[in-house]
Amino acid sequence: MHKYWFFKGVSLKSLAPYWVLLGALCLTAITALELHYKESRDVEFAFQEKVRELKQTLQVRMKAQEQILLGAAGLFAASKSVERDEFEKYIAQLKLAEGFHGHLGVGYSAWVKPAELPAAIEAVRAEGYPQFTIRPALPLRTAYTMIVYIEPFAGRNLAAFGYDMYTETVRRTAMNYAVEKNTASLSARVTLLQENDGPVQAGMLMYLPIYKKNYPLNTSDERWEALQGFVYSPFRMNDFMDGIFHTNNSFLSFKVFSGVIRSRDKLLYSSSEQADFSRAEYRNQDKIELYGQIWSLEVINTPLLIAERKTHLVKIVLIVGVILSLLLFLLLKMFSGQRERALTLAEAMTLDINKKNRELKHSEERFQLALESSAMGVWSLQLSDNHVQWDASMRALFGLEDSSELTNYESFLALVHDEDRQRVFEEIAHAIEGQKGYDTEYRIVWADHSIHYLASRAKIIYENAAAVSMIGTCWDVTERKRLDRVKTEFVSTVSHELRTPLTAITGALGLAVGGALCELPEKAKSILDIAYKNAQRLKLLINDLLDMDKLLEGKLEFHCEPQTLMPLIERAVAENKSYADQFNVRFVVVPSNIAPQVDIEDIRFLQILANFLSNGAKFSKPDTDVVITLTQDNGFARVSVIDTGVGLAEESKAHIFEKFYQADSSDTRKKGGTGLGLAITKEIVERMGGRVGFVSTLGEGSTFYAEFPVVA
Ligand code: ADP
Numbered sequence: 001m002h003k004y005w006f007f008k009g010v011s012l013k014s015l016a017p018y019w020v021l022l023g024a025l026c027l028t029a030i031t032a033l034e035l036h037y038k039e040s041r042d043v044e045f046a047f048q049e050k051v052r053e054l055k056q057t058l059q060v061r062m063k064a065q066e067q068i069l070l071g072a073a074g075l076f077a078a079s080k081s082v083e084r085d086e087f088e089k090y091i092a093q094l095k096l097a098e099g100f101h102g103h104l105g106v107g108y109s110a111w112v113k114p115a116e117l118p119a120a121i122e123a124v125r126a127e128g129y130p131q132f133t134i135r136p137a138l139p140l141r142t143a144y145t146m147i148v149y150i151e152p153f154a155g156r157n158l159a160a161f162g163y164d165m166y167t168e169t170v171r172r173t174a175m176n177y178a179v180e181k182n183t184a185s186l187s188a189r190v191t192l193l194q195e196n197d198g199p200v201q202a203g204m205l206m207y208l209p210i211y212k213k214n215y216p217l218n219t220s221d222e223r224w225e226a227l228q229g230f231v232y233s234p235f236r237m238n239d240f241m242d243g244i245f246h247t248n249n250s251f252l253s254f255k256v257f258s259g260v261i262r263s264r265d266k267l268l269y270s271s272s273e274q275a276d277f278s279r280a281e282y283r284n285q286d287k288i289e290l291y292g293q294i295w296s297l298e299v300i301n302t303p304l305l306i307a308e309r310k311t312h313l314v315k316i317v318l319i320v321g322v323i324l325s326l327l328l329f330l331l332l333k334m335f336s337g338q339r340e341r342a343l344t345l346a347e348a349m350t351l352d353i354n355k356k357n358r359e360l361k362h363s364e365e366r367f368q369l370a371l372e373s374s375a376m377g378v379w380s381l382q383l384s385d386n387h388v389q390w391d392a393s394m395r396a397l398f399g400l401e402d403s404s405e406l407t408n409y410e411s412f413l414a415l416v417h418d419e420d421r422q423r424v425f426e427e428i429a430h431a432i433e434g435q436k437g438y439d440t441e442y443r444i445v446w447a448d449h450s451i452h453y454l455a456s457r458a459k460i461i462y463e464n465a466a467a468v469s470m471i472g473t474c475w476d477v478t479e480r481k482r483l484d485r486v487k488t489e490f491v492s493t494v495s496h497e498l499r500t501p502l503t504a505i506t507g508a509l510g511l512a513v514g515g516a517l518c519e520l521p522e523k524a525k526s527i528l529d530i531a532y533k534n535a536q537r538l539k540l541l542i543n544d545l546l547d548m549d550k551l552l553e554g555k556l557e558f559h560c561e562p563q564t565l566m567p568l569i570e571r572a573v574a575e576n577k578s579y580a581d582q583f584n585v586r587f588v589v590v591p592s593n594i595a596p597q598v599d600i601e602d603i604r605f606l607q608i609l610a611n612f613l614s615n616g617a618k619f620s621k622p623d624t625d626v627v628i629t630l631t632q633d634n635g636f637a638r639v640s641v642i643d644t645g646v647g648l649a650e651e652s653k654a655h656i657f658e659k660f661y662q663a664d665s666s667d668t669r670k671k672g673g674t675g676l677g678l679a680i681t682k683e684i685v686e687r688m689g690g691r692v693g694f695v696s697t698l699g700e701g702s703t704f705y706a707e708f709p710v711v712a
Helices: 002-014 016-078 084-094 114-126 155-160 169-181 220-226 237-245 303-309 313-374 392-397 409-415 418-433 478-514 522-553 565-582 602-618 665-671 677-687
Strands: 106-112 144-151 203-211 227-236 252-258 267-270 283-290 293-301 377-382 387-390 438-445 451-463 466-476 561-564 585-589 597-600 624-633 636-642 691-697 701-709
Touching: 016 084, 016 106, 016 203, 016 227, 016 237, 016 252, 016 283, 016 293, 016 303, 016 313, 084 106, 084 144, 106 114, 114 144, 144 155, 144 227, 169 203, 169 220, 169 227, 203 220, 203 237, 220 227, 227 237, 237 267, 293 303, 377 392, 387 392, 387 409, 392 466, 409 418, 418 438, 418 451, 418 466, 451 478, 478 522, 522 677, 561 565, 565 585, 565 602, 565 624, 565 636, 585 602, 597 602, 597 701, 602 624, 602 636, 602 677, 602 701, 677 691, 677 701
Parallel strands: 585 624
Antiparallel strands: 106 144, 106 227, 203 227, 252 267, 252 293, 283 293, 377 387, 377 466, 438 451, 451 466, 561 597, 624 636, 636 701, 691 701
């Protein structure tokens, strides 16, 4: 169950980068959309502003046209009668061709009653236009208009000369409107008479009525009565509009229709033939009223307006947003990857730890089994509070009930034999101080007063270089001790029993070999000689055995007193010289200028040196020196016996002080010896408060030494 949730958690979390990516992309899309809408609103606003400007421009330009006509009307008002050349000059002054594209000029059409028509025609003819007549002449009508002046009087405009515009419906409507409303008026779409050359454009006319002077003009009837004629302007729409907008219509395409219906035949102007009015982003359909005419406008934007107004901000936001989202995603993916790897690692480590725990448990079980089968106890001592922990085997070794409590060091010491307690206490203290390893034997006394021998070894556990506890094993050696004792007693008894007869035998043989009894034949002498040497060797062995026995039994007594060592060294060398001679070896004492005093018994010290010297001679090559030195170091005086003989193999070194141990028994036997010398030496040195030791390299030689605390 736990594991299930663990993995579920991991898989959900591993999706996190994808969620973040989705979120970041959505955010980017929303921001980009917002920006897009804002930009679109801005563009639309700009478009509507342009449309407003367009309408305003149209109105202003038409107003300017009206001003031109009003100026012409002013000329008529100011002058008694406006002659042709006056009119021409006035219009020429306006320089219409320069500022008013599409504006074909300004004309004057006289309002003529039928009775006055012939005279009016005649008057124009008299001005030098004999062909002049009114067009159309027929049908006869109640009133005529007749274009008398048209400036500039040239080109297309000549086609209009004499034309009666009132005969044509569209023009008549505009003229009527001008008089009825007493205003300037615009015509609907017409085809101008001037369209006599090139492609035909839609046309338009603006009229302003001229009244005879001093006539009342308040009502339309009065105005019709007072009407003298019309000043007017014809426009070619394309030229006119292009003239107005050629500079500033690049953002818009538009069509102007005459009237409210947007049909092809009503089209006054289209700014662009190519523009597709059905596909524009922005569109405006509006009307404007101009001098009695309604114009319908259809306006769309050009791509330039969009290009001009739209920034690249949306694109930038999109690109940057997508890049950042991806980066974020990659980062998270990397981190979550690391996290997953860490989890995998942790899982692997957990598995590993579990495996190791299992192995440890198995090993513990095996160890426990080994302990149980060897009847070995395990104990530990916590140094901070002297707390002792024993396993069941320890209790059995100490003859304690399983349930009995033994928790501290003092209760352990109390179980140790009175004679061994202090020593055990000191050995443990030395081990804790790091002076010596803990490897000992001691006696304990059970509740039934029986004495048991235990051997124990321990290790110190350190934390941060400080000893914190001690852990050790313990096993029973009572039986081994008993067997040792039996053996020792046997050897001791045998040795004692042998010594007396052997002394007699050696004495007798000595006498015989020395020739004290009689002159012996050579053969008998050599046999007795062999017998004598072997009897002596046997005596040596028995003496050693008895010494050993006495030492172990504690029967050997030491009478120590402060001694200077050098004289004793020289005495020992002298006493053993003959032995060295047998091996053709020299003893060389290195002179010393120190004279430390040590607390020893001289006879025992000579015994120690005799052993070192005899070994030195025995294991040296012939014709070599055995060097004896006396040194002092660290409060100890040390006597060393240095040879350049056979040396010791590594595997022998640990056993050299054991009883009856001989490194190479065949070789040693050749040279004689019991294997007890060093064991006795060690025992004697230690009983006198000293230490023995050696340094040896196989084939190169050995140095054996004994050292004693200096007392003065
Ligand atoms: P042994 O009577 O056999 O000399 P020891 O106890 O004196 O008995 O010596 C034990 C053994 O130690 C010897 O048999 C020998 O193998 C080795 N030994 C002692 N001293 C030396 C030495 N100076 N050089 C090499 N081996 C030595």
